[in-house]
Amino acid sequence: MHDAAVDILGQKIALERIKTEIPVRWPGARPLSVEELKSRVKSSPLIAGWRLPAETVDADSDLILALPDLYPNALPIVALPEPPEAGELPHVELDGTFCLTTSSALMELPADIRHAEHVVREASKVLAQGLSGENQEDFLDEASTYWTLGQPDKREIWLTSSCPRTSKLLHVAILKHAVVLADNAAQLETWLASVYPGLSPRIKPAAVLLSLPEPIYPRSYPKHTGDLITLASTAGDKALNLLASTLKPGAYGYIVFSFEHNKQTVLLGLRSDTGAHISIGVKSRCPLWRGYRKGRVPGTILLQQIANAKFPVVRMGVTRVDSDSLLHRTAGSHAQSVSNISVAVIGCGALGGMAIQLLAQIGIRRLTLVDGDVLTWQNVGRHVLSGQNVGKKKADGMKADILARFPDYDVEAIPERWEQAWKETPDLFSGHDMIIALSAEWLSDSMLNTLSKQGPDMPPVLFGWVEAHALAGHAVTVLPEGGCLRCLTDKFGEFQHSVFDVPPEHRIQREAACGAFYQPFTAASAAPTAAMVVKTALDALTGRITHSEHRTWVGAKDQSDMVDASITARWFQDLQTHGYERVYKKPIHEQTECPVCGRLS
Template sequence: MWQSIRPAAAVMPEGDGFPPDQAVRRIAERFAAAGISGRKLEWHELARYRGEKFIAGWEFRIQFSDRTRRLRLLIPENAPWVFSRIALDDAPPFLTWPHVEKDGLLCLRPNSWTVDPSLPEEAALDELGRATELIERLITNGGDADFRNEFRSYWDHICDHKAGPIFSVAVPGPPSRQVHVWRGQQFSLIADSPQGIDQWLRARFPDITQKQMVIERAGLIWLNNPPVPAEFPDSIAKLKELAAQNKTDLFQMLDGHQGTDGGEFLVIFGAESTSGIGFIGVSISRNTSKFGNQSIEKGFRKGKVPKALMANRTLNGRVVPRTVDRADAAWVHGRDQDSRQMVLQKAHVAVLGCGSVGGQVAELLASAGVGSLLLVDPERLTWSNVGRHVLGAEFVELSKAESIARQLGKRFPHIRQIEARRESWQGVVRASAGTLAHCNLIVSTMGDWSSECQLNTWHSEEIPDVPILYGWTEAYCCAGHAVVIRPEGGCFQCGFSRNGRVLFPVARWPEGATIRREPACGADFQPYGPIELAHVCATIAEFALDCLLEAPERSTHRVWSGAERLLIATGGQWTEQWAELTGGSVLGSRQLQRNWETASDCPICGKKPDA
């Protein structure tokens, strides 16, 4: 067999790689040295593979357990920086075997694999060896297991892509059930309920009108096993057979369908393979040869067709295979592989302050999969904010909180709720004290001592069991802080002087050296850029996720220190407290954690027993 001539590891030659003509020459020489003879392919033979451009190739006759087969080694034009391709010239009909494309090209490895460009000849030999092993396995064992594992990819080959994709936010699991569908010009949307479709569309398209919100019934059939191509529901007969095998009553699923869209009915099929959960779908279009251009309700008043007759008329139509892409939260946030999503999707987080820090933190939390966000900020975006804010110029003079909520809704329409309040946190509490009390976590990035001092007092007296995470940045973003306040340990004010000076700074500068002023009354600010800020925001957002997943039992302080070169460039230096905490080791570009202790002179909790 072919394995007997597969090479051992070769010595790495000098150089980083070789141009295509040298790669072809080296492959030919290596094959000749191994005693492997093959027919060189003509240009017209290379041109039949239209997906890629090949500059050279050879055909080999290889004996398998059933018969001799012809394998072609094809050298791409951008060799040696990509793998050579192997084609089975006498391949069986398409979709007889998995991993064999329509033109006979074989899929031998995941796209994530990389090639060593300095050894094109050894890579080519290895590809030919892998191809012979695959074909022998398919001859011996068949390919049903691989077909089932990657059923979505093979289904997509027979789909009518002109019909547009179907996006599903339905719960990806059993049982078989009626679902609902909205049909747009570019795509269709499946959800378990009309409310689910309404919420998704209004988040994704805030200006959608009620007239455009036409929602119909559809079906979801949950399969015990993913189908192989021979079982694909690409005809009415196969659809009925697959439904029966999985104990699904199609007539009951069609109950309530009134043929609004010319009688078309949508059915999606879900299954779990060893690689995860996927969907395929079909549209059952009306039988125009039987009903012409008239409605499938022909002969009856609208909505009065007997259920059995409506089902029979619908199931007499043409089946159109459709692609179905999952758009539910578990898929968007980790493709079903992020175990944290079970907690995060149920979490409700309030972000107080949607400036340069809070805006990024809110965006990171939404990206991570937090299912419900309340954004609170009374301010509008100004031009001076744009350079380091998640919002751009189109939102200048608009509410920060409302604009961020609108943008996040467009980006993540599956999120359960994104609410914006264009007012102070005090206004939110005055309107309804329970609004913040019902949160799993409150994140305060207001950066205003007066407001956060008042928040700390209210929190200590009213909702001490709800964790509050305070986040802020030091000058020039040379350091960032995130402090979560819990019933055990210090309150927020325990780490500050009475006038708001942090008692554990990471860096220090000469007095007043970090303050800049706009040419306006009282318009002080601290200069820093978006790159340095990103580290601080990530630290705060990461701590927020940790608190949602498993909140610390006591108040905890997490600190990020930026690059030392930035500190030196701005005329600062590390503080003695930071040097002591780090043990005098590398002081920059690191993250550390410490307890946030109770201060005996704190006006809020200085009289606690552990003070």
């Protein structure tokens, strides 16, 4: 660390102080040289360390107390004098350092002798619990970490299957950085085509998922194929038969173990490096299929041969990449409640792109995306799609984007205007639960509004858009009960509930081309409106909105001041009373002068 930085962080003074305090606190503490520390503790750069006698730390072993190079803005480290075997003690790393806190833990800083006392006390407690077996359950709480400690293959297994508690055969695709497993070849091909288009790895049935009746502790971790088969036998004959069909002489086989712990499914992976031959003497070898035609060895005999041979195995981490798992981490159990909902989105521009991503991420798995526009370089500045999609239809680009995240979603792209698609297919929207219109085109929105109120088999429609500079945003939900979009406009389509009036010089901009108009606003400015639109849609889809409603996001006052925007008369009192940077909710009542609702009444 640079001297100037050390002085700013107060390291020199803190180091001098603790060097005088440690021998007093732990009599007999022996200072360790930097070379001794480097050879012993390899997890992080250290600047000082001591070996503390066991009798002074109330432990069954001496402990090493070391200071990281960020001290006093990082906690002291505690380690064992000699590293244990991998997985021998909970919360002890391969180099013998104790894992006592997380990087996000809160603590008083800068650190001093009190922090050193605390970590030594905690390490002594963890050591005592580990030696007595009291904290063995902690191995299961962090099973994936202990399982892969010290393993040479750092690749993960990515499991696309959504049912990991049923023993079954799996198909494999080996990538450079991961091994992907799926229930069948078709599922795996779809997943790969969505996430890695253009990549065509070989797919083969060379994996198995084994559901175990009991958890696996480090003492039972397989070290070779003999241990593997012993462990698989605890899952019964079906598991052994599946394993026998997976382990091929002279080939890798991939195994995923699953078991329940604390009402969660734990997944642990393994690669079997099954050889083609076994030794039958000091210098003699024979094939695994000796006495049988190759590929015709009975499963029980093959497993016995493989077990006796003790071929090497490599433990691997497993990550679930199916939508059920990904959504559970982000949306919780709520994602399952909307998994069968179908939404059509008209308009895949900047606002629409953000909303589509949010809809997918909350668990809306059936999406129809309608937009005839092509993505241009001018769009990239605030669109969720990158420059790699320039020249493609926005609807196609957004479909690929969603499927790259959630390959098992049902996403349809219609790269044309909705009016044309609807003329060709009149029941275009009949299978959907909602239409979200985000194109902000009056003629289009007016027609869709009329259909939503008068058309047969039309779902509710939510209209969303931002005002100039995205100073405010609107979400108008049109339901059978209540008014409609036209109830909020004059007869020419002018929206009567805008929040701000922006001077002409700050309104819509244009380029030197026919119809090349645009609004200058950033993606960050539009994001609150996108979030409001999706939240409103979710409320309507789940029955929390039962009457047509108008929601408005009003941004920060300083943003409107920058473009000399004034507050409209309709909103002046609301903003004076309730303020900015919030969402306002108001019901939409049928208006007798509305050309749609008035006609219906």
